[in-house]
Amino acid sequence: MVTSLHDGMNLVAKEFIASRQDERGTLILSTFAGAAHDLSDALLVNPYDVSQLADSIHRGLEMSEEEQSTRMQRMRHSVRERNIYRWAAHLLSDLTEIRIELPERAEMPQLS
Numbered sequence: 313m314v315t316s317l318h319d320g321m322n323l324v325a326k327e328f329i330a331s332r333q334d335e336r337g338t339l340i341l342s343t344f345a346g347a348a349h350d351l352s353d354a355l356l357v358n359p360y361d362v363s364q365l366a367d368s369i370h371r372g373l374e375m376s377e378e379e380q381s382t383r384m385q386r387m388r389h390s391v392r393e394r395n396i397y398r399w400a401a402h403l404l405s406d407l408t409e410i411r412i413e414l415p416e417r418a419e420m421p422q423l424s
Contacts, residue, residue: 313339313340313341313369314328314339314340314341314342314345314347316342316344316345316359321346322345322346322347323347325339325341325345325347325351325354326347326350326351326391329351329384329387329388329390329391330388330391332384332388335380335381335384335385335388336377336380336381336384337380337384338354338355338371338372338373338375338380338383339351339353339354339355339383339387340354340355340357340365340368340369340372341354341355341356341357342356342357342358342359343356343357343358344358344359350390350391350394351387351390351391353383353384353386353387353390354383354387355368355371355372
C-alpha cells in the first residue's frame with residue numbers, strides 16, 4: 313500500500329511490482345503518487361477517503377489469484393517498458409527540439 317498525499321518521483325510502487333516475479337499480490341496506490349499514471353492496474357485510492365481506502369483493502373484481500381496475476385502482468389510490462397532508457401531517450405529527443413534564441417551579440421567598443 314502506497315498512500316502518498318503528494319508525490320512525484322517515489323519508486324516504491326514500481327519496485328514492488330518489479331520484485332513480484334510470482335505475479336501475485338495487489339498494489340493499493342494513491343492517486344496522488346507519480347506512479348499512478350503508469351500503474352493503472354493498481355487499486356487507485358484517494359488517501360483522504362478512508363472508506364474508499366478500506367474498500368480497496370477489502371477488495372485486494374478478496375481478489376482472486378487470476379485477477380491478481382492479470383493485473384500484475386500488465387503492471388510488470390509497464391515497469392519494463394517505461395524504464396530509465398526510455399526516459400533518457402525521450403529527454404534527449406525533447407532537448408533536440410528546443411531552440412534557444414540568444415540576442416545578437418553587441419560589438420565591444422575598442423579601447424584606446
